[in-house]
Amino acid sequence: MALLAEASRVLADVSLEPPAVMERLCELVVPLLGAACALRLMSEDGRWLRTVASASATPETRLLFQSLVAPVLRADEGPSAEVLRSGQALWVPRLEVEELRRLVPPQHHGLLERIPFTRSLVLPLRARGRGLGTLTVWREPAAAPFEAGEQLLLQELADRAALALDVARLYAAERRARQSAEVAAGRLARLQRVTAELSQVLTAPRVAEVVVDQGVEAVGARGGGFWLVEPGDGQARLLRCTGEDARMLSGVFSAVPLEQCSPITESIREARPVWLETPDALVQHFPELAARCRMAQGNAAPSSVCLPLSVDGRALGTLLFTFSEPRVFDDDERAFLELLAHHAAQALARARLLEQEQRARAALREAHQTLAAIIQASPAAIMLVDMDGTVRLWNPAAERMFGWTADEVLGQVLPGVPESRREEFHRDLEGVAQGRVLSGAETVRQHRDGTPIQVAQWTARVCPPGGPAQCLGIVVDVTERQRSEDAQRFLAGAGGVLAASLEQEQTLKHVAHLAVPEYAETCGVFLSEETGEVRCVATADADDAVPRVIPVPGLDVVSQVIASGEPALHTGQEEDTAGTCAWLCVPLQVRGQAFGALTFVTSRRHYDARDLELAQELARRAALALDNARLYREARQAIRLREEFLSIASHELKTPISALQLQVQTLQAALTRSPSGIPAPRLQRSLDVVERQLKRQTQLVNELLDVSRISAGRLDLCLESLDLGALVREVAERFEPELARTGTPLELVLAPGALGRWDRLRLDQVLTNLLSNAVKYGRSQPVHVELTTTDTCVRVAVRDEGIGIAAEHLSRLFHRFERAVSERNYGGFGLGLWIARQMVEAMGGSIAVSSNLGVGSTFTVELPRTRAEG
Numbered sequence: 001m002a003l004l005a006e007a008s009r010v011l012a013d014v015s016l017e018p019p020a021v022m023e024r025l026c027e028l029v030v031p032l033l034g035a036a037c038a039l040r041l042m043s044e045d046g047r048w049l050r051t052v053a054s055a056s057a058t059p060e061t062r063l064l065f066q067s068l069v070a071p072v073l074r075a076d077e078g079p080s081a082e083v084l085r086s087g088q089a090l091w092v093p094r095l096e097v098e099e100l101r102r103l104v105p106p107q108h109h110g111l112l113e114r115i116p117f118t119r120s121l122v123l124p125l126r127a128r129g130r131g132l133g134t135l136t137v138w139r140e141p142a143a144a145p146f147e148a149g150e151q152l153l154l155q156e157l158a159d160r161a162a163l164a165l166d167v168a169r170l171y172a173a174e175r176r177a178r179q180s181a182e183v184a185a186g187r188l189a190r191l192q193r194v195t196a197e198l199s200q201v202l203t204a205p206r207v208a209e210v211v212v213d214q215g216v217e218a219v220g221a222r223g224g225g226f227w228l229v230e231p232g233d234g235q236a237r238l239l240r241c242t243g244e245d246a247r248m249l250s251g252v253f254s255a256v257p258l259e260q261c262s263p264i265t266e267s268i269r270e271a272r273p274v275w276l277e278t279p280d281a282l283v284q285h286f287p288e289l290a291a292r293c294r295m296a297q298g299n300a301a302p303s304s305v306c307l308p309l310s311v312d313g314r315a316l317g318t319l320l321f322t323f324s325e326p327r328v329f330d331d332d333e334r335a336f337l338e339l340l341a342h343h344a345a346q347a348l349a350r351a352r353l354l355e356q357e358q359r360a361r362a363a364l365r366e367a368h369q370t371l372a373a374i375i376q377a378s379p380a381a382i383m384l385v386d387m388d389g390t391v392r393l394w395n396p397a398a399e400r401m402f403g404w405t406a407d408e409v410l411g412q413v414l415p416g417v418p419e420s421r422r423e424e425f426h427r428d429l430e431g432v433a434q435g436r437v438l439s440g441a442e443t444v445r446q447h448r449d450g451t452p453i454q455v456a457q458w459t460a461r462v463c464p465p466g467g468p469a470q471c472l473g474i475v476v477d478v479t480e481r482q483r484s485e486d487a488q489r490f491l492a493g494a495g496g497v498l499a500a501s502l503e504q505e506q507t508l509k510h511v512a513h514l515a516v517p518e519y520a521e522t523c524g525v526f527l528s529e530e531t532g533e534v535r536c537v538a539t540a541d542a543d544d545a546v547p548r549v550i551p552v553p554g555l556d557v558v559s560q561v562i563a564s565g566e567p568a569l570h571t572g573q574e575e576d577t578a579g580t581c582a583w584l585c586v587p588l589q590v591r592g593q594a595f596g597a598l599t600f601v602t603s604r605r606h607y608d609a610r611d612l613e614l615a616q617e618l619a620r621r622a623a624l625a626l627d628n629a630r631l632y633r634e635a636r637q638a639i640r641l642r643e644e645f646l647s648i649a650s651h652e653l654k655t656p657i658s659a660l661q662l663q664v665q666t667l668q669a670a671l672t673r674s675p676s677g678i679p680a681p682r683l684q685r686s687l688d689v690v691e692r693q694l695k696r697q698t699q700l701v702n703e704l705l706d707v708s709r710i711s712a713g714r715l716d717l718c719l720e721s722l723d724l725g726a727l728v729r730e731v732a733e734r735f736e737p738e739l740a741r742t743g744t745p746l747e748l749v750l751a752p753g754a755l756g757r758w759d760r761l762r763l764d765q766v767l768t769n770l771l772s773n774a775v776k777y778g779r780s781q782p783v784h785v786e787l788t789t790t791d792t793c794v795r796v797a798v799r800d801e802g803i804g805i806a807a808e809h810l811s812r813l814f815h816r817f818e819r820a821v822s823e824r825n826y827g828g829f830g831l832g833l834w835i836a837r838q839m840v841e842a843m844g845g846s847i848a849v850s851s852n853l854g855v856g857s858t859f860t861v862e863l864p865r866t867r868a869e870g
Contacts, residue, residue, distance in 0.1 A: 022053030208240035307341035403448030
């Protein structure tokens with residue numbers, strides 16, 4: 001009883017740790033009740049008995065005894081199996097040495113000869129009707145067997161030890177349960193913190209940061225990483241890593257192709273966790289990866305886990321934790337890690353959805369902004385109206401087109417619809433409500449100031465969510481386009497009209513009537529005369545029955561336009577003395593020279609720059625038509641002159657030849673009749689006639705040669721110092737026979753000192769022509785030649801008192817092939833005065849004529865005293 005009391009006290013005082021309970025029990029038994037004692041406990045699966053405590057009476061036998069009881073015994077074999085099955089103690093009288101050899105390691109076989117105990121009593125350790133193990137007590141061979149009381153005492157000790165052991169186990173289990181609960185509570189708290197923070201995370205990088213940083217702390221990992229798979233990327237990209245393995249993870253696994261063999265890709269492809277509890281597991285399953293990790297860091301993590309971030313059976317990425325030592329993941333820890341990965345996956349999916357929503361919102365917002373910008377910047381008027389015509393949208397182009405601002409029209413019935421188009425407007429709205437559309441339909445709208453606007457409009461029905469249908473209208477101002485098209489048609493028609501005739505008078509009428517009444521009420525055609533005077537040559541009026549006197553723009557404006565070559569515009573909007581009429585004046589120009597002008601006048605509308613442009617284009621075409629008519633007239637005139645010249649030339653060239661032929665024939669006849677010879681006076685007269693005809697023939701040929709040289713620009717001058725008075729006297733002397741023959745007196749008044757540098761031969765030719773004409777047309781009246789001088793020039797005047805020249809012929813007297821008298825009454829080509837003018841002007845001088853019909857004519861040549869060379 002004392003022993004039991006001591007045993008109860010001792011077992012009650014221990015720390016309730018199972019090893020301590022077992023050691024104390026063995027100390028109570030030895031040496032009081034036996035020489036040695038061993039306590040074996042059953043494994044959790046009930047298959048094995050393992051020695052957990054032992055005691056020996058002497059130190060010499062302790063090592064031998066510990067070797068003897070160290071091996072693990074099967075729970076279903078030998079005495080222990082019987083004891084555990086029956087629950088009763090079993091006496092084992094003696095163990096042979098050979099049997100003991102099987103139980104002891106070979107190095108202790110030598111000790112078996114000295115073993116002091118071979119008999120034993122095996123007692124069950126029972127608690128709550130369940131066997132926990134066995135208690136074996138050995139005695140020496142010479143000792144007496146166990147008495148019944150001793151067996152009862154040992155069994156009581158075993159029962160009390162079993163009870164204490166069961167209590168210790170229950171305490172340890174309770175402590176483990178408490179620790180597990182504390183761990184679970186801590187994990188739950190950490191998981192709640194992670195979940196709470198993940199609920200506020202809005203981006204995938206932030207999800208990775210929260211999960212990795214807090215997950216490493218929550219599971220006690222040495223490092224962690226977070227990989228994300230982007231759709232269509234084909235690889236997992238590292239978003240976050242931390243801990244001791246961060247450098248290795250960022251260097252080796254920053255981007256992992258999904259086809260690569262690794263725990264990361266395997267967890268993603270198969271959507272399941274990959275548990276690597278020992279270094280051998282990594283080497284066994286992923287040898288290449290283990291080698292890469294060793295190269296990057298030295299050694300791979302002793303244990304790790306890759307958790308897929310799965311949503312709806314699809315892995316969005318993976319979460320990795322590495323640990324500092326081999327680790328067996330129990331069910332609770334696995335569940336916690338998988339739950340952490342689940343929450344991370346949910347947060348990642350939410351972040352992705354949020355990012356997609358934000359991108360969609362941003363795209364929608366950008367689309368709205370773009371649409372608003374397009375509406376604001378559109379050159380076409382865009383408006384949205386209710387089906388009753390109330391305006392809901394009015395863009396800046398509509399403001400510019402119609403003149404009303406958005407503030408003025410929003411909420412009001414659409415302005416700008418003329419009264420005559422109201423019914424059409426409401427009919428179009430009804431058609432839009434029924435689903436019909438207008439596509440470029442042209443109609444008329446009205447500006448705020450009342451100006452009509454030609455527009456093309458497109459309409460469509462718009463059905464906003466939760467609201468009534470509306471009409472979207474896009475309107476384009478086509479007024480300018482129509483004006484341009486009308487102008488093109490007008491110019492095309494004008495081209496046909498202007499090409500219809502080459503007669504100048506007819507062309508002038510066509511030009512005047514082109515713009516009336518479409519663009520003007522009155523049109524005038526003005527041409528500039530050679531004298532510089534501007535004359536109206538043709539007019540057209542919208543009401544031909546009531547001809548108008550053109551009040552504007554006036555000859556002053558027309559003259560200025562012709563002189564400057566620049567058009568003039570009066571829009572009709574200016575407040576001035578011109579009243580409300582609008583007018584245009586544009587020059588008629590050909591080859592950069594203005595020769596006339598066109599005027600357009602209207603009181604029905606205003607003129608603008610487009611009208612001016614159209615008028616200028618019409619003027620260009622009209623100028624070409626008038627120039628063509630002029631060229632045509634001049635061509636016909638040239639042909640007529642050519643025909644006349646050829647007729648005159650043939651007559652003039654033939655006349656001297658006929659006279660020569662007649663004189664030759666006369667001399668031949670006289671010689672035939674009088675073989676002895678022709679009388680001298682008769683021969684002299686014939687020779688005089690021959691000489692005159694030869695001179696005339698020579699003069700005609702020289703005139704033709706001069707015409708050729710002048711036309712070709714090859715009239716060469718040979719300047720020399722010359723006394724013009726001496727030259728006049730010399731020419732006059734050559735005319736003495738002609739003057740005597742015609743009975744024409746010649747009066748010379750020659751001022752002395754008429755010196756200068758001139759071409760002697762050309763001046764001789766000019767003076768000869770003037771004296772010849774004076775004798776020819778003087779009707780045997782006196783011819784006066786007067787030479788006067790000034791400091792800068794000399795002047796020669798040749799005056800006759802003959803038939804004179806009519807005033808209408810004076811302006812063309814010095815033109816080529818022009819004549820003031822009939823070629824039938826007076827010979828010549830009509831080239832003498834033209835040649836004289838060309839020669840005098842070539843020497844820097846001028847020639848002029850004054851005449852009165854029936855009184856006579858005066859030709860004046862004025863020459864400068866000196867003439868610059870070249």
